[in-house]
Amino acid sequence: xxxxxxxxxxxxxxxxxxxxxxxxxxxxxxxxxxxxxxxxxxxxxxxxxxxxxxxxxxxxxxxxxxxxxxxxxxxxxxxxxxxxxxxxxxxxxxxxxxxxxxxxxxxxxxxxxxxxxxxxxxxxxxxxxxxxxxxxxxxxxxxxxxxxxxxxxxxxxxxxxxxxxxxxxxxxxxxxxxxxxxxxxxxxxxxxxxxxxxxxxxxxxxxxxxxxxxxxxxxxxxxxxxxxxxxxxxxxxxxxxxxxxxxxxxxxxxxxxxxxxxxxxxxxxxxxxxxxxxxxxxxxxxxxxxxxxxxxxxxxxxxxxxxxxxxxxxxxxxxxxxxxxxxxxxxxxxxxxxxxxxxxxxxxxxxxxxxxxxxxxxxxxxxxxxxxxxxxxxxxxxxxxxxxx
Ligand SMILES: *Cc1c(COP(=O)(O)O)cnc(C)c1O
Numbered sequence: 001x002x003x004x005x006x007x008x009x010x011x012x013x014x015x016x017x018x019x020x021x022x023x024x025x026x027x028x029x030x031x032x033x034x035x036x037x038x039x040x041x042x043x044x045x046x047x048x049x050x051x052x053x054x055x056x057x058x059x060x061x062x063x064x065x066x067x068x069x070x071x072x073x074x075x076x077x078x079x080x081x082x083x084x085x086x087x088x089x090x091x092x093x094x095x096x097x098x099x100x101x102x103x104x105x106x107x108x109x110x111x112x113x114x115x116x117x118x119x120x121x122x123x124x125x126x127x128x129x130x131x132x133x134x135x136x137x138x139x140x141x142x143x144x145x146x147x148x149x150x151x152x153x154x155x156x157x158x159x160x161x162x163x164x165x166x167x168x169x170x171x172x173x174x175x176x177x178x179x180x181x182x183x184x185x186x187x188x189x190x191x192x193x194x195x196x197x198x199x200x201x202x203x204x205x206x207x208x209x210x211x212x213x214x215x216x217x218x219x220x221x222x223x224x225x226x227x228x229x230x231x232x233x234x235x236x237x238x239x240x241x242x243x244x245x246x247x248x249x250x251x252x253x254x255x256x257x258x259x260x261x262x263x264x265x266x267x268x269x270x271x272x273x274x275x276x277x278x279x280x281x282x283x284x285x286x287x288x289x290x291x292x293x294x295x296x297x298x299x300x301x302x303x304x305x306x307x308x309x310x311x312x313x314x315x316x317x318x319x320x321x322x323x324x325x326x327x328x329x330x331x332x333x334x335x336x337x338x339x340x341x342x343x344x345x346x347x348x349x350x351x352x353x354x355x356x357x358x359x360x361x362x363x364x365x366x367x368x369x370x371x372x373x374x375x376x377x378x379x380x381x382x383x384x385x386x387x388x389x
Pocket of ligand 1: 087089110204205
């Protein structure tokens, strides 16, 4: 597979065929596997080979196909598929940390990521320092000789700040810290996070990998020793494994992901430029706009602005009015979906945060996150224009 480009790997990598030679990937809806003899069972529990399975929580042929395919796409040695994106974030952190360890994390995070870092890790004696992810001096000042893990979203939710993966990784690696990147907004299509310095990449597969809003899933990618060692051990014993049916949906999702995500990003760029030129909105935030504070970094790191933009209608009233007038964009909180989605972070995904924290993160009352889908770009623009009134 190494000699093929990404789009070929996305269609073929990891395929395992049964004795029937099926063309499309089979769904192995089985939790268990039968051994020929008691000795064979004993031997498999001691050491199981690449295509030897024990129990679906540990591994399953359909799940292994998904893991191998996404690992081949991402240029990772190995992957572990999880029940959701949060199972992946939690598993990546909990499998490598212990009481007394120090973590440095970007402050602008998805609400549930923030909960794990702020509430769970600290409950078990892990010290967490939060920094402004775009400020390299702040990372430098916070990273200590005893820092074990550095964590950030490469593009933050919902304000779309871009973190410099290579620069932060250099600072972390200087003290031997492990760099764990939540790469959802960058997507596997536009990101090369492992090549840029990240040690571990996690995705919510719920987003662009499924891309059609059907199932929750996640994945942890990195070096084989880490993934097949502490990560797999933690995940298989704590129960956050992906189901075979979900793995099948995600495999089929990977086949079309490149086409979908590029089309969505192209439309997002068009909408961002048109809305900015329109001038009726207080802010249009999109990494693909020259006006974005980390535009140059976004272009160098991802080559595109991604599938999500954020707009500011000025006030909560104006934002709600706009949301309620939308016809094509659906009010919901998924992203990366074929259907365009509008979210009001301050009252939904980030409701839990205190007003002062929201303000410090740029989550203003008028902010709307737009996940751009696969509909016609001109229709989406008309929808937004009529909703702005
Ligand atoms: C959605 C999301 C998650 C969580 O993924 P689930 O599949 O919903 O558990 C984590 N990080 C980011 C950046 C996300 O957007």
